Amino acid sequence: MKDYKILFTGSVCSGKTTAIRSLSDIETLDTDASASDVTVRRKKNTTIAMDYGVLELTSDARVHLYGTPGQERFRFMWEMLACEFAHDAIGMVLMVDNTRKDPFRDIRFYAKEFSDYLLKRRLIIAVTHSDVEPSPDYQEYLSALKNLGIMTTVMFIDARDPRAVLGIVEELISAVERNIDWDSVCDRLLDNNGFTLDFYKPLYEETLLDAAMNKRGVLGAMHLGDEQEILCSNIDDKPTKNLMRNIDRLTDAISDKAGFLGKVNNVVLAGPDVQTLSVFNDKSQSLCLCSDRDISLPVLKQQASDLLQWSIENDYLA
Amino acid sequence: MTIWREMQDEGLILYGCLMFGGELKRSSFPAEYKKHLAVAKQSLTYIFRSVEKNAKGYDEAHMEIGDNLFSGFRLDKDSVVIFLSEHDANTLHIRQFIEDNKKRFFDLLNDSQPA
Ligand SMILES: Nc1nc2c(ncn2[C@@H]2O[C@H](COP(=O)(O)OP(=O)(O)O)[C@@H](O)[C@H]2O)c(=O)[nH]1
Numbered sequence: 001m002k003d004y005k006i007l008f009t010g011s012v013c014s015g016k017t018t019a020i021r022s023l024s025d026i027e028t029l030d031t032d033a034s035a036s037d038v039t040v041r042r043k044k045n046t047t048i049a050m051d052y053g054v055l056e057l058t059s060d061a062r063v064h065l066y067g068t069p070g071q072e073r074f075r076f077m078w079e080m081l082a083c084e085f086a087h088d089a090i091g092m093v094l095m096v097d098n099t100r101k102d103p104f105r106d107i108r109f110y111a112k113e114f115s116d117y118l119l120k121r122r123l124i125i126a127v128t129h130s131d132v133e134p135s136p137d138y139q140e141y142l143s144a145l146k147n148l149g150i151m152t153t154v155m156f157i158d159a160r161d162p163r164a165v166l167g168i169v170e171e172l173i174s175a176v177e178r179n180i181d182w183d184s185v186c187d188r189l190l191d192n193n194g195f196t197l198d199f200y201k202p203l204y205e206e207t208l209l210d211a212a213m214n215k216r217g218v219l220g221a222m223h224l225g226d227e228q229e230i231l232c233s234n235i236d237d238k239p240t241k242n243l244m245r246n247i248d249r250l251t252d253a254i255s256d257k258a259g260f261l262g263k264v265n266n267v268v269l270a271g272p273d274v275q276t277l278s279v280f281n282d283k284s285q286s287l288c289l290c291s292d293r294d295i296s297l298p299v300l301k302q303q304a305s306d307l308l309q310w311s312i313e314n315d316y317l318a
Numbered sequence: 319m320t321i322w323r324e325m326q327d328e329g330l331i332l333y334g335c336l337m338f339g340g341e342l343k344r345s346s347f348p349a350e351y352k353k354h355l356a357v358a359k360q361s362l363t364y365i366f367r368s369v370e371k372n373a374k375g376y377d378e379a380h381m382e383i384g385d386n387l388f389s390g391f392r393l394d395k396d397s398v399v400i401f402l403s404e405h406d407a408n409t410l411h412i413r414q415f416i417e418d419n420k421k422r423f424f425d426l427l428n429d430s431q432p433a
Contacts, residue, residue, distance in 0.1 A: 243373055247368065265405075270379075
């Protein structure tokens with residue numbers, strides 16, 4: 001049996017877990033644990049250890065897929081993966097979430113972190129979430145990489161689509177392993193995943209929090225009901241949650257008492273060195289967001305109104 | 319020209335007021351906006367008090383209500399300047415104006431002449 005290895009890395013939410021899950025023949029070992037000691041999580045279950053999956057290519061070749069934990073405080077795991085589990089990997093896939101504020105910065109960061117590792121291996125840059133944020137586009141990636149002096153292949157993929165992720169594996173493995181019938185591997189994957197060819201239908205139902213985290217600059221979100229009860233939240237910090245619930249309560253009171261002014265639409269708190277906190281009201285629900293302080297108020301308002309609308313349309317998911 | 323008038327002319331705000339230690343010290347809100355002023359004062363005072371209890375580093379709060387925007391900026395521990403603007407006012411420009419004119423606001427607070 002020939003065993004190949006591929007290492008997936010990239011920022012939190014870039015799609016590593018999803019990519020490995022959409023390829024693996026075994027139940028993926030994803031050691032997602034709730035990272036309760038960080039104040040604001042990028043998403044509910046952040047990969048803190050590693051993802052692992054296996055894909056059979058032929059009766060005597062398979063590929064092991066390793067995913068690094070996204071958070072920097074688990075950097076020690078990166079080294080362990082690079083030096084032990086995946087020291088003999090044939091390539092590294094850097095997943096880049098196109099909705100990030102500066103996707104090229106992520107590339108610079110990871111290319112530097114893994115520079116030694118990459119001396120002897122191929123790098124593929126897999127850009128995800130381009131369905132949500134199309135810019136920067138392929139050409140812009142090529143020229144940015146050229147400027148960075150990074151020679152690599154760029155592929156735009158949706159990590160939820162096994163065919164797209166398999167394309168990366170093929171790109172890496174076909175150079176060394178010639179007799180693989182990629183079409184039949186692909187068919188098998190689609191069968192396994194019960195994948196509908198309706199590509200635009202998401203494989204996993206998105207929750208409001210997922211949808212919020214997919215917005216540019218959003219670092220945390222909380223969904224409140226009529227009585228300020230928390231419907232869901234990935235903001236951990238208690239005082240922050242208290243503050244937002246207090247403000248939501250205040251806005252209800254003002255809408256009642258100062259009816260001549262109209263309803264309170266939103267409250268936004270900002271400061272020079274802190275994340276922007278905002279509370280958006282909509283009839284019987286409110287959405288609270290922690291965002292990057294560089295996001296402007298109009299953008300924030302647009303994001304929140306999209307999300308609240310989304311939440312009404314997807315009521316059954318909330 | 320008063321600072322309020324200047325901001326009004328620049329299209330930043332409609333009216334403004336200065337609070338010190340929870341008390342109204344200066345105001346350009348006209349009499350027919352008495353109720354607006356009351357809502358602005360109470361809600362922003364409440365918000366800043368709640369912020370103080372729960373978070374650090376916030377010196378700016380905006381509340382959009384109907385077509386109005388009430389904004390509060392903390393100048394220091396005890397002083398807050400509050401504005402009423404159109405709901406789509408450019409808050410970045412307002413913030414910038416305050417940063418550029420902080421001293422004038424303090425002067426206005428310390429000035430015993432009625433504003
Ligand atoms: N819209 C969109 N969502 C994606 C894409 N790739 C991954 N996702 C979603 O992004 C979220 C985060 O992915 P995940 O695999 O958990 O990221 P990880 O932190 O890198 O492991 C999941 O909800 C995925 O379904 C993509 O290309 N487009």
